[in-house]
Amino acid sequence: MAYNHYFLLFAATFAAFVLLILVTLSTPLIRPICFVDVVLLSGSAKFGVLGYCEKICSSIGFGYRFGTQITTTTTTSLVLFPAAAGVSVLLMLALFPLFCGPRAQVPHLVLSSLALAASACSIAAFIVGVYLAAAATAGFKSTGQKTSLGPAIWMSLVAAVINTLVAVNVALGTCFGTRLKRSLSYTL
Structure with missing residues (x-):
């Protein structure tokens, strides 16, 4: 079987999608995954x-508020996580036929x-x-509470990278194998 350059792109996009979904489903649905503890x-x-979860969890939805430390505006902006996961799914759907089937005309744009x-x-996100x-962290430390970063920050960093x-x-075109198949213009 010939090496297919699209498989690595699909696998990487799938990994980013899984990370973004896990971050989206973080606390209160998956308690160990949080931004701040x-x-x-x-x-x-x-x-x-x-x-968020204290002794009991808040209702599930965007735009929650917790005291003066966490505002509704900031938490509403977290809608970017499911949006990024959705765009990653669209990219996976565009890459899927390219590595499953015979080579077709690539919609590079x-x-x-x-x-x-x-x-x-x-x-x-x-x-x-x-x-x-x-x-x-700044808000809670100013009132004397101890804070620590949760794994959601690092998971979202890895997904972004x-x-x-x-x-x-994709932009450089290396996924199409053109750089690897290019012949030298000179002889040794």
């Missing part, structure tokens, strides 16, 4: 994309646009997640 006087609180959109959404973590590498690969 805060030790409060009444216990601990974990904050995710769709809500579509692939480049989807890869760029997935990368941009992933980076924007990561920045919003970091902002949420930084604002919450993977989607950016895929976008660079």
Whole structure:
């Protein structure tokens, strides 16, 4: 079987998609995955994309508020995580027929646009997640609580890096194998 350059791009995009879905389904749905873990006087609180958990969890949805430390505006911006996951799915759907079937005419503009959109959404989601973590950490530390970063920050960073590498690969055309098949213009 011949080496197919699209498989690596599909696998990398799938990995980024899984990470983005896990971050989207973070606290309160998957409690160990959170942006910030805060030790409060009444216990601990974990904050995710769709809500937070103290002794009991908040209702699931975007735009929650927790005291003065975490605002509705910031948590509403976390909608970028499912958006980035959705664009990653579209990119996977565009890549899937290219590595499963015979070589066809490659829609390079579509692939480049989807890869760029997935990368941009992933980076924007990561920045919003970091902002949420930084604002919450500063707010809680000013009142004397102890905070720590959760795994959702690092998972979103890895997803953003993977989607950016895929976008660079697609934009440069290396996924099409043209760089590898290019012959030397000189002889030794």
